[in-house]
Amino acid sequence: YITHLDGELLYGLDLDQAVEKMRGAPGTPIKLTIVRPGRDKPFDVTIRRERIELRPVKWEIKDGIGILNINQFSANVGEQVASALTAMEKAAGGKPMGYVVDLRSNPGGLLDQAVTVSDAFLERGEIVSERGRAKNDIERFYARPGDLTGGRPLIVLVDAGSASAAEIVAGALQDHRRAIVMGERSFGKGSVQTVIQLDEDSALRLTTARYYTPSGRSVQAGGIEPDILVPQLSDPDYKDRPTVREADLRRHLIAQNKVEDKLLEKDDAVDPRFNMTAAELEKKGIKDFQLDYAVRTLRRLAGGP
Helix, strand or coil: CEEEECCEECCCCCHHHHHHHHCCCCCCEEEEEECCCCCCCCEEEEEECCCCCCCCEEEEEECCEEEEEECCECCCHHHHHHHHHHHHHHHHCCCCCEEEEECCCCCCECHHHHHHHHHCCCCCCEEEEEECCCCCCEEEEECCCCCCCCCCCEEEEECCCCCCHHHHHHHHHHHCCCCEEEECCCCCCCEEEEEEECCCCCEEEEEEEEEECCCCCECCCCCCCCCEECCCCCCCCCCCCCCCCHHHCCCCCCCCCCCCCCCCCCCCCCCHHHCCCHHHHHHCCCCCHHHHHHHHHHHHHCCCC
16 A cells, blocks of 8 residues: 655545546656555655556567467557567568467557458458447458468457456457457447537537457446466466456446356365466466467467477
């Protein structure tokens, strides 16, 4: 808990007010006083304010597998994905054996960028449709010829934090059987909002449609169910950590498809694939079990050791 900022007690403030007090000119210091369970006394930490530049697309090559991490769908993400795929091919001296597209904890963003990213891995077919209240109120988005990976094996990682545009990409690649979706059921944000300007100073944000995957599944409240359920064993508290999805929010739009949440319960027979503890994984040098599992799976699919 942060109790003081530069010696000033934080009391009676909401989160936005506290954050506003923390902000300041880039390069200036601020002292936080922290109270933490397990520590007898508060302690101070001095940090330096900086302008945070987010990189929405990151990549690396691991064991011959290209790993593409997309943490949001902001402007030009589609171009950055194409550039990352080219850079990976250059770094590997050819196309990698396969690719992992990591969409975990990606809250979404721009629809057109989700379409562009999906198109990078597809040769043809529908990517997503928006359907409004009227029967003829449907807008469809399609892929153009040209799979930038040359048809290499593909795994998409999702979790409860993968929402909206991230679910569009995962759903499109899953429905076209272009990728194996792995991880945990996604968030389930499948509604479309339209901003209607009322006057110079105000606007109305109105929900006007739902997203549907190519096979006609609504993402709303149900999310994307992974083809292979893989828990994040690197998190020692993954079974007990509370998870919030769209369906847990008050007054959410009801799912149009039946939702069955598949979980690894404590009393279930131990799956030999998932019987290691976080401490045992750490000793083996595995910091991200889901990613490690995806890489090993891709190597087997590609015929590697």
